[in-house]
Amino acid sequence: MIEPETVIICLRAAMLGAGAVCFGAGSAALLLAPPQVASVLRAYLQPVLRGAAGVLAVAALVSLAVQTADASEDWSQAISPSALFMFATTTHAGRTSSARALLAVVSALCILLARGNRIALLRLGSLTAGLFLASFAFSGHAAMHDEPTRTLQEANHIAHVLSGTFWTGALVALFCAAIILLRRPSGDQVEGAELMLRRFSPAGVTAVVIVGLTGALNTWLILGRAPLDRGSIYQLLLAAKIAAVAVMLGLALANRFYFLPRATRPAALVASIAIECALGALVIALVAVFGTLEPV
Numbered sequence: 001m002i003e004p005e006t007v008i009i010c011l012r013a014a015m016l017g018a019g020a021v022c023f024g025a026g027s028a029a030l031l032l033a034p035p036q037v038a039s040v041l042r043a044y045l046q047p048v049l050r051g052a053a054g055v056l057a058v059a060a061l062v063s064l065a066v067q068t069a070d071a072s073e074d075w076s077q078a079i080s081p082s083a084l085f086m087f088a089t090t091t092h093a094g095r096t097s098s099a100r101a102l103l104a105v106v107s108a109l110c111i112l113l114a115r116g117n118r119i120a121l122l123r124l125g126s127l128t129a130g131l132f133l134a135s136f137a138f139s140g141h142a143a144m145h146d147e148p149t150r151t152l153q154e155a156n157h158i159a160h161v162l163s164g165t166f167w168t169g170a171l172v173a174l175f176c177a178a179i180i181l182l183r184r185p186s187g188d189q190v191e192g193a194e195l196m197l198r199r200f201s202p203a204g205v206t207a208v209v210i211v212g213l214t215g216a217l218n219t220w221l222i223l224g225r226a227p228l229d230r231g232s233i234y235q236l237l238l239a240a241k242i243a244a245v246a247v248m249l250g251l252a253l254a255n256r257f258y259f260l261p262r263a264t265r266p267a268a269l270v271a272s273i274a275i276e277c278a279l280g281a282l283v284i285a286l287v288a289v290f291g292t293l294e295p296v
Contacts, residue, residue, distance in 0.1 A: 004070035005292065011066060013288035014059040015104070016165070017281060019133045021052035022107055023162075024169015026126030030119065032173070032199045037180065037192025042122075044176040046115075053108035053125065056132070060104035064088065064097045096139045103132040133165050134158045140291055153221050160214035167207040168280035174200055175273045181266040194260070197269075201256050208249055215242070222295045237290035241283050248279045 110125030137157035227235035
């Protein structure tokens with residue numbers, strides 16, 4: 001039988017990935033898309049956002065049930081109302097997961113109902129997804145210290161996860177903008193798509209700087225040293241994450257300074273952003289795994 005810990009890792013990856021799309025792609029579409037391409041971009045993104053919203057809500061609710069089973073070491077407790085209620089109300093992990101599930105459901109409902117020009121609902125859905133992601137700072141490694149270090153680490157982790165998921169999720173919106181260029185629409189839409197891609201540069205650089213600084217501080221707070229121990233699975237996975245982020249940064253620089261100026265041939269730009277998206281998914285999978293390991 002599959003162990004609850006394995007299912008929790010899969011659900012954690014699903015929640016982080018779906019949350020990144022809802023928060024990052026939604027925010028990028030709202031903040032970076034100029035008027036001449038905003039409605040077209042949202043139309044491209046709508047199926048992706050709805051799919052991510054559904055995954056987010058289902059994964060968060062199922063995660064609460066699986067954690068209940070894990071805590072009681074009995075799979076049958078996952079569907080026991082009394083066990084679920086007790087876990088959700090009497091344990092720190094249960095209360096955190098319950099709040100997370102509520103945020104996920106609210107975010108999903110807002111995004112699923114954000115049809116046409118209902119920008120306010122999409123904005124609320126993206127904001128709530130951001131709060132959902134920030135809630136991971138109050139459990140796991142981010143809450144391993146006593147005060148006052150704990151408060152510092154939680155604040156640092158919030159900045160780290162929000163900047164990282166904004167960057168990763170926004171890549172989905174950039175991919176849609178690059179697809180618009182690839183399909184060679186009207187002149188206004190081409191201009192709007194190119195402008196959005198250029199606007200992402202300062203936002204992306206800011207996110208990358210925050211990711212790097214908060215990631216370094218987080219590593220120091222957790223390990224007290226660089227992740228160089230090859231005998232530690234945790235440190236190997238953390239090092240792999242850092243390497244993947246470095247490659248993503250290199251591709252982002254290539255997109256901005258090489259592929260985008262050559263937007264008359266957008267296929268290479270689409271391919272480069274697609275690789276970035278795949279690396280972002282890899283980073284999220286690595287985080288889902290090493291986030292459940294002993295940080296040694």
